[in-house]
Amino acid sequence: xxxxxxxxxxxxxxxxxxxxxxxxxxxxxxxxxxxxxxxxxxxxxxxxxxxxxxxxxxxxxxxxxxxxxxxxxxxxxxxxxxxxxxxxxxxxxxxxxxxxxxxxxxxxxxxxxxxxxxxxxxxxxxxxxxxxxxxxxxxxxxxxxxxxxxxxxxxxxxxxxxxxxxxxxxxxxxxxxxxxxxxxxxxxxxxxxxxxxxxxxxxxxxxxxxxxxxxxxxxxxxxxxxxxxxxxxx
Amino acid sequence: xxxxxxxxxxxxxxxxxxxxxxxxxxxxxxxxxxxxxxxxxxxxxxxxxxxxxxxxxxxxxxxxxxxxxxxxxxxxxxxxxxxxxxxxxxxxxxxxxxxxxxxxxxxxxxxxxxxxxxxxxxxxxxxxxxxxxxxxxxxxxxxxxxxxxxxxxxxxxxxxxxxxxxxxxxxxxxxxxxxxxxxxxxxxxxxxxxxxxxxxxxxxxxxxxxxxxxxxxxxxxxxxxxxxxxxxxx
DNA sequence: CGCCAGATTGATACACATCAATTCTCGTGG
DNA sequence: CCACGAGAATTGATGTGTATCAATCTGGCG
Numbered sequence: 001x002x003x004x005x006x007x008x009x010x011x012x013x014x015x016x017x018x019x020x021x022x023x024x025x026x027x028x029x030x031x032x033x034x035x036x037x038x039x040x041x042x043x044x045x046x047x048x049x050x051x052x053x054x055x056x057x058x059x060x061x062x063x064x065x066x067x068x069x070x071x072x073x074x075x076x077x078x079x080x081x082x083x084x085x086x087x088x089x090x091x092x093x094x095x096x097x098x099x100x101x102x103x104x105x106x107x108x109x110x111x112x113x114x115x116x117x118x119x120x121x122x123x124x125x126x127x128x129x130x131x132x133x134x135x136x137x138x139x140x141x142x143x144x145x146x147x148x149x150x151x152x153x154x155x156x157x158x159x160x161x162x163x164x165x166x167x168x169x170x171x172x173x174x175x176x177x178x179x180x181x182x183x184x185x186x187x188x189x190x191x192x193x194x195x196x197x198x199x200x201x202x203x204x205x206x207x208x209x210x211x212x213x214x215x216x217x218x219x220x221x222x223x224x225x226x227x228x229x230x231x232x233x234x
Numbered sequence: 235x236x237x238x239x240x241x242x243x244x245x246x247x248x249x250x251x252x253x254x255x256x257x258x259x260x261x262x263x264x265x266x267x268x269x270x271x272x273x274x275x276x277x278x279x280x281x282x283x284x285x286x287x288x289x290x291x292x293x294x295x296x297x298x299x300x301x302x303x304x305x306x307x308x309x310x311x312x313x314x315x316x317x318x319x320x321x322x323x324x325x326x327x328x329x330x331x332x333x334x335x336x337x338x339x340x341x342x343x344x345x346x347x348x349x350x351x352x353x354x355x356x357x358x359x360x361x362x363x364x365x366x367x368x369x370x371x372x373x374x375x376x377x378x379x380x381x382x383x384x385x386x387x388x389x390x391x392x393x394x395x396x397x398x399x400x401x402x403x404x405x406x407x408x409x410x411x412x413x414x415x416x417x418x419x420x421x422x423x424x425x426x427x428x429x430x431x432x433x434x435x436x437x438x439x440x441x442x443x444x445x446x447x448x449x450x451x452x453x454x455x456x457x458x459x460x461x462x463x464x465x466x467x468x
Numbered sequence: 469c470g471c472c473a474g475a476t477t478g479a480t481a482c483a484c485a486t487c488a489a490t491t492c493t494c495g496t497g498g
Numbered sequence: 499c500c501a502c503g504a505g506a507a508t509t510g511a512t513g514t515g516t517a518t519c520a521a522t523c524t525g526g527c528g
Contacts, residue, residue, distance in 0.1 A: 073384055076466060081384040096373040102380055124365075128358075131365045138372040139330040145379035146336055150307055150315040152386035153426030157516070184475065192387030194517055199476055215525090216475060232310060391484070418507065428485060433508055449493090450507060469528105476523070486513070493506080498499105 035127050036063070039120060040113030051104040051112070052093065058100050060114050061093035067110030068181040071102045072189065082190040083145065085182065087171065091137055107182045152192045160191040161201045162230035165211065169221055176224070180217045269357050269364050270297070274347030279340040286327065288337045294348050295327035301344030302415040305336045306423065316424040317379065319416065321405065325371055341416045386426045394425040395435045396464035399445065403455055410458070414451045 040063065045051055051062065054073055062069075069086040083102055086092050092104055094117075124131040151160055164187065168178045180187070188198045202219075205211045210226045213219040221227060274297065279285055285296065288307055296303075303320040317336055320326050326338055328351075358365040385394055398421065402412045414421070422432045436453075439445045444460045447453040455461060 071380070073380075075384075075388065079388040081387040083380045083383050094373065095377060096370040097377060101377045125362055128362065128365070131358075131362070131369070135365070135369055135372065136330040138369065138376055139328065142372055142376045142379060143329060143331060143335045145376060145383065146305070146307075146317045149317050149379065149382055149386060150309075152383060153315040153423075154309065154313040183473095189387075195475080196477085196518080197516060200516095203476070417505095429507075430486080430509085431484060434484095437508070471528085472526090474524085474526105476521100478521075479519085481516105481518070483515100483517090484513105485515090487511085489508100489510075491506105491508070493504100495504090496502085498501080 035123050035130050036113070036115065036120070039115050039123060041115075042111060043114045044109070044111050045106040047106055047109050049106050051106060051110075052100050054100055054103045056100050058093065058095045058098060059117055061091060061117060061120065062104070062112045062114055063091045064088050065111040065113060068107040069110055069112075070105050070107050070182065070186060070190075072105065073102045080189045081192070082186060083148070084141070085186075085190065087181075091134075094134065094138065107186060157191075157193055157197050157201045158204070158230055159232065160193065161198065161205065162227040164191060165219065165221060166224070166227055166231055169224070176221045178219050178221065180219060184216065269361050270347070270349065270354070273349050273353050273357060275349075276345060277348045278343070278345050281340055281343050283340050285338040285340060285344075285346070286334050288334055290334050292327065292329045292332060292334050293351055295325060295351060295354065296338070296346040296348050297325045298322050299345040299347060302341040303344055303346075304339050304341050304416065304420060304424075306339065307336045314423045315426070316420060317382070318375070319420075319424065321415075325368075328368065328372065341420060391425075391427055391431050391435045392438070392464055393466065394427065395432065395439065396461040398425060399453065399455060400458070400461055400465055403458070410455045412453050412455065414453060418450065 042065070043062075051069065052058075052060070064086050066088055069090075069092060070082050071084045071086070071092065072080055072082040074080045084092075085107065093100065095101065120134075124134065151163055155163065165178065168180070169176065172178055182190075184195045184198050188195045191198065193201075202211070202213075205227075206213065208226075210223045211219055211221055276299070277296075285303065286292075286294070298320050300322055303324075303326060304316050305318045305320070305326065306314055306316040308314045318326075319341065327334065329335065354368075358368065385397055389397065399412065402414070403410065406412055416424075418429045418432050422429045425432065427435075436445070436447075439461075440447065442460075444457045445453055445455055
């Protein structure tokens with residue numbers, strides 16, 4: 001019935017794990033200048049400043065040079081959902097709908113390259129490979145969002161935390177140890193939980209020796225295997 | 235602080251409501267032949283057949299001609315999440331990652347146009363406007379997925395049902411009355427709930443006179459205002 | 469030092485899941 | 499035509515994972 005080999009599934013899973021978080025733009029082909037480089041203007045935002053608001057006209061898109069950005073939306077009564085975190089190399093704000101659907105905010109102090117949408121559009125017309133890159137980008141972000149849907153719709157608190165930590169460790173490949181740029185509230189709003197549940201769940205993992213941390217923002221993954229078993233899902 | 239006008243927000247909200255469900259490909263420019271038309275091969279799938287499996291090599295993409303398709307993933311222990319429903323005009327299976335991340339299944343009997351990814355890629359190289367259409371497509375689907383994240387992460391059962399029904403009524407603009415192509419289990423798995431909760435919540439809405447239905451698959455929205463108040467969120 | 473925001477931990481509440489019957493519809497065969 | 503069985507939907511009784519409410523603890527900073 002299932003026409004796929006196991007190795008194909010394994011490969012797919014590996015790639016999916018890699019993109020649990022939004023992923024960097026593909027590196028520009030070998031030794032050519034990145035056509036985006038000519039178009040960008042450097043901008044900085046302090047921690048917790050808003051880069052653009054949900055509902056604003058979508059006249060710019062951005063590429064992260066340093067720091068972390070969150071994409072989020074807040075309801076009238078204060079509930080918040082974070083759709084993604086972006087770090088160095090990620091691109092955000094590309095939409096074909098005239099208005100941003102989610103706000104973008106600086107989680108830490110950030111530096112960005114800011115692009116005029118109109119100019120990028122022109123550049124894309126002139127350079128098909130650039131168009132492809134943006135396509136790849138959106139495709140990656142879409143796949144990532146779909147994985148996030150499974151997490152929010154069907155996973156338990158422990159599974160969500162495990163997936164989140166594994167996603168981070170894969171992005172910042174520094175073996176086992178990760179730095180959380182965001183506070184517990186941000187983690188909670190990304191995972192569809194409350195701060196308390198995030199804190200309790202992480203404490204439980206710590207008690208079991210699966211992870212450890214002295215300060216809340218520096219976490220060591222001691223048993224990735226155990227985490228992967230928790231994150232299971234697919 | 236918030237630099238946006240109310241009308242901008244209103245416009246953005248309207249457009250966001252419109253794309254709660256994945257949205258049709260933009261109509262081909264006026265009187266020109268759609269470049270995709272030459273590339274597609276018609277295929278049919280019976281209700282509940284799988285169009286492609288998660289993990290399969292992503293060698294084709296599809297455009298729905300009739301019927302409804304679901305994009306979904308099932309965990310080892312049987313939990314399922316539906317990421318999207320696609321209907322006539324929607325495109326699916328476009329990914330830049332070699333393997334499909336989610337399976338696609340026929341909710342009803344469906345007819346599709348099937349495209350070879352390689353050929354579409356070539357066509358895109360030859361025709362920049364086609365590239366733009368696909369970009370728009372992905373951008374729309376991404377925006378839709380982000381709205382879905384808010385729904386799964388932060389909304390109550392009643393809010394999810396209300397959003398879902400409003401999303402449907404906007405797609406099939408037949409004023410007030412909608413046809414559910416999918417069963418309650420599909421709705422539940424799209425909304426991150428159980429069948430029982432979907433059923434109970436819809437019964438409650440019926441008791442209040444906000445909606446009505448004799449057969450489960452034909453629902454009449456009597457008070458869209460009340461539903462919108464429920465769906466609130468943003 | 470004393471303040472404050474963030475993190476952690478504890479006690480309790482509740483929304484939704486789970487388990488368990490019915491009921492309803494529809495297709496199938498006697 | 500009706501009996502029968504199977505799958506889907508609904509409804510009810512109960513359980514539980516996480517939210518909520520409420521302290522307490524911690525580290526940075528004026």
